[in-house]
Amino acid sequence: xxxxxxxxxxxxxxxxxxxxxxxxxxxxxxxxxxxxxxxxxxxxxxxxxxxxxxxxxxxxxxxxxxxxxxxxxxxxxxxxxxxxxxxxxxxxxxxxxxxxxxxxxxxxxxxxxxxxxxxxxxxxxxxxxxxxxxxxxxxxxxxxxxxxxxxxxxxxxxxxxxxx
Amino acid sequence: xxxxxxxxxxxxxxxxxxxxxxxxxxxxxxxxxxxxxxxxxxxxxxxxxxxxxxxxxxxxxxxxxxxxxxxxxxxxxxxxxxxxxxxxxxxxxxxxxxxxxxxxxxxxxxxxxxxxxxxxxxxxxxxxxxxxxxxxxxxxxxxxxxxxxxxxxxxxxxxxxxxx
DNA sequence: CCCTTATTTTGAGTAATTCAAAACAACGGC
DNA sequence: GCCGTTGTTTTGAATTACTCAAAATAAGGG
Numbered sequence: 001x002x003x004x005x006x007x008x009x010x011x012x013x014x015x016x017x018x019x020x021x022x023x024x025x026x027x028x029x030x031x032x033x034x035x036x037x038x039x040x041x042x043x044x045x046x047x048x049x050x051x052x053x054x055x056x057x058x059x060x061x062x063x064x065x066x067x068x069x070x071x072x073x074x075x076x077x078x079x080x081x082x083x084x085x086x087x088x089x090x091x092x093x094x095x096x097x098x099x100x101x102x103x104x105x106x107x108x109x110x111x112x113x114x115x116x117x118x119x120x121x122x123x124x125x126x127x128x129x130x131x132x133x134x135x136x137x138x139x140x141x142x143x144x145x146x147x148x149x150x151x152x153x154x155x156x157x158x159x160x161x162x163x164x
Numbered sequence: 165x166x167x168x169x170x171x172x173x174x175x176x177x178x179x180x181x182x183x184x185x186x187x188x189x190x191x192x193x194x195x196x197x198x199x200x201x202x203x204x205x206x207x208x209x210x211x212x213x214x215x216x217x218x219x220x221x222x223x224x225x226x227x228x229x230x231x232x233x234x235x236x237x238x239x240x241x242x243x244x245x246x247x248x249x250x251x252x253x254x255x256x257x258x259x260x261x262x263x264x265x266x267x268x269x270x271x272x273x274x275x276x277x278x279x280x281x282x283x284x285x286x287x288x289x290x291x292x293x294x295x296x297x298x299x300x301x302x303x304x305x306x307x308x309x310x311x312x313x314x315x316x317x318x319x320x321x322x323x324x325x326x327x328x
Numbered sequence: 329c330c331c332t333t334a335t336t337t338t339g340a341g342t343a344a345t346t347c348a349a350a351a352c353a354a355c356g357g358c
Numbered sequence: 359g360c361c362g363t364t365g366t367t368t369t370g371a372a373t374t375a376c377t378c379a380a381a382a383t384a385a386g387g388g
Binding site for chain 1: 374375376377378384385386
Binding site: 089090091093094097108110112113119120121122124131133134135136137138139140141142143144145146147148149150151152153156 | 253254255257258261272274276277283284285286288293295297298299300301302303304305306307308309310311312313314315316317320
């Protein structure tokens with residue numbers, strides 16, 4: 001009944017406990033009230049390996065394991081995950097939508113103005129909205145999203161080298 | 165040689181001073197090192213009338229005065245303006261790019277999660293970057309962009325009415 | 329094991345934006 | 359005041375990211 005043929009490198013879990021890593025993913029999908037499917041597992045795994053990925057990037061990663069998967073399936077999986085709160089979707093200006101598993105902790109992002117690399121930045125306040133405008137013009141503020149822009153370490157080095 | 169036929173409602177400026185409104189726009193375009201053209205004047209005027217407009221919205225507004233104008237011209241004008249620092253381009257998630265004339269004062273925006281309306285929000289600090297992350301992961305931070313999300317006054321009223 | 333319902337595939341369509349070549353117009357100099 | 363250079367706009371097409379819909383398929387409760 002076990003579906004995996006992967007050679008287990010570490011201690012074999014005998015009795016009732018199933019293979020941990022893969023099932024942790026399955027559990028979180030189930031916990032979100034969604035059916036567990038191969039594309040969903042693959043997308044979630046790919047997202048664990050490469051956070052801040054575009055749908056297209058995840059599609060490429062998923063194809064390695066699951067060649068039959070369609071790009072639309074990846075979009076569908078991501079839409080379902082995001083609606084269920086399993087993933088978060090961010091959309092930095094000039095970029096396609098990016099997805100990440102870190103969710104519910106109201107962290108922010110820093111984007112490289114040169115290469116587009118994205119890193120997480122901790123939110124000092126922690127709770128959303130972490131910032132309140134002085135004058136919200138009558139809006140009922142629900143969230144504050146902060147995007148930092150700057151040069152990533154690699155691009156700083158490259159620029160310094162080029163400018164010499 | 166005066167190009168305007170608009171009736172002047174307030175005090176007429178006699179001597180050397182030129183017609184203020186129209187020429188103020190032309191001057192700012194010239195000051196940015198760009199040639200003054202009809203499409204550019206029209207776009208800048210439309211942007212003064214309706215800040216936070218999409219290219220398409222500006223295109224519609226410009227067409228009223230200048231029927232021959234193409235959408236690509238509007239995109240071109242906006243690209244030139246933005247490169248020259250005459251306008252700023254913002255891109256809230258889920259929206260097409262929006263443009264505004266307010267520039268260089270590092271203010272922020274609040275977007276209605278229901279209808280998409282955008283309002284300016286003053287930045288308490290004023291200078292960019294107005295916020296520094298605790299741990300910038302080695303990035304050289306250039307700017308911090310804050311987007312608030314919430315319900316605009318009109319949508320609050322509509323929701324309250326509907327829910328009754 | 330079957331049935332219901334959610335999910336994925338297949339195929340097509342759309343919105344926003346960009347690219348490129350040719351026609352045109354601003355504006356500094358003559 | 360006209361002219362040529364150079365920047366701008368038009369015209370026409372392509373591209374990217376994403377969404378929609380119908381038919382095929384598979385998950386998981388009973």
